[in-house]
Amino acid sequence: MSNPSNTYPTVTIDVVLDRQTAKEVLRGVLHSILFHRLFGTVVPQTFEVLDVTMPGISDADMERLIDEKVNAFWKGIESGTNRRGQIVLTFSEKRPKKSWFQIYEEEVPWEQWVVNAELRQLKTERDPQAFNATLSNSLTHALRVILTHTSSLRGRTAVPPITKVDGISPFPLKMAVRMGGVEIG
Known part of the structure; x- marks a missing residue:
């Protein structure tokens, strides 16, 4: 769960995808993470993905960001030979930093989420129900x-003090898509 080179927690979520539900699954997982990690005024919503109810946020900017990254992930899967990739979500805080002649703010990460996603294909006509059960279990495990992380002591103490809330998140967040270790989109 943790990344030894960093002092902040890194939470890894593994999901298995199929062509029909890949975008839905990724959107649901990203929305669920953001639902538990955005500390501004959040308008909740829910998603039904493979019979799993997932929490989400109703915010045009966040939904646009999620759609952009999910679409970049999908294009990477479609255009390459990779059948797996990552969407990495990093939460940071702004801290003052001094240099010789100025004081400026730097973004210091306090938590990172790595969603490892793998596209699998059905092998037979009978597989869909068993495969959907596997996907559903994968989603339930992700939730x-x-x-578990956000309610744990480590998950709660990772969050820096909230000094002001401008909008939906008091902390800068970055979302990146990686295929074969290379950032895309």
Whole structure:
């Protein structure tokens, strides 16, 4: 769960995707993480993905960001030979930093989420129900990881003091898509 080179927690979520539900699954997982990590005024919503109810946020900017990254992930899967990739979500705080002649703010990460996603294809006509059950279990496990981390002592103490709330998040966040270790989109 943690990354030894960093002092902040890194939470890894592994999901298995199929062509029909890949975008839906990724949107649901990203929305669920943001639902538990945005500390501004959040308008909640829910998503039904493979019979799993997932929490989400109703915010045009966040939804646009999620759609942009999910679409970049999908284009990477479609255009390359990779059947797996990552969407990395990093939360940071702004801290003052002094240099010789000025004081400026730097972004210092306090938590990172890595969603490892793998596209699998059905092998037979009979597989869909068993495969959907596997996907559903993968989603349920992802939600359990999110809830366990955010409610744990380590997950709660990772959050820096909130000094002001401008909009939906008091902290800068970055979302990156990686295929084969290379950032895309």
